[in-house]
Amino acid sequence: MRPFQIYRIKVKWRNCEDARPWLVVQARPGGVLGCFPISSQCYGQDCFPLDPNHADFSATGLTRACNIICTTIYDLRDAQFTLDGKQQLKGELLGELLRDFRAFAGV
Numbered sequence: 001m002r003p004f005q006i007y008r009i010k011v012k013w014r015n016c017e018d019a020r021p022w023l024v025v026q027a028r029p030g031g032v033l034g035c036f037p038i039s040s041q042c043y044g045q046d047c048f049p050l051d052p053n054h055a056d057f058s059a060t061g062l063t064r065a066c067n068i069i070c071t072t073i074y075d076l077r078d079a080q081f082t083l084d085g086k087q088q089l090k091g092e093l094l095g096e097l098l099r100d101f102r103a104f105a106g107v
Contacts, residue, residue, distance in 0.1 A: 001087075002092075003025055004023065004025070004101075005089060006021050006023050006060055006061060006091050006093070007021070007088055008083060008088035008090055009022055009080055009088060011080055013037050020037060021037075022036065022076070023093070025107045026073065031077055032077060033076050033081075034073040034075060035073065035076050036073065036105070038050070040065070040066050041067070042069070045069055046069070046070040047067035047070065048067060048104045049066075050062060050065065050067065050068065052064060052065055055095070056095040057097065058091075059095070061090030061092075068101065068105070070104065
């Protein structure tokens with residue numbers, strides 16, 4: 001798993017245990033990954049919008065408009081990145097979308 005890849009995993013967030021996309025932003029020692037959740041809603045927090053009309057959106061593997069919630073980096077273990085027995089890599093942030101996100105989130 002590399003920074004700026006997006007995985008679909010099941011981690012409890014905002015009292016919801018549904019599988020959702022998570023963006024890896026930091027790889028740390030001991031199998032810990034710093035991640036931001038991705039949600040269809042912003043909840044009034046610091047959110048970076050992912051617009052399906054953006055030229056680099058298709059590389060994300062996402063299918064609709066959503067937001068990277070940049071308020072808190074969550075520490076997740078690499079073992080949490082399996083769903084139904086396998087890793088669920090969706091895609092990654094690339095190009096201008098990645099540059100804009102990094103400037104917005106400071107990572």
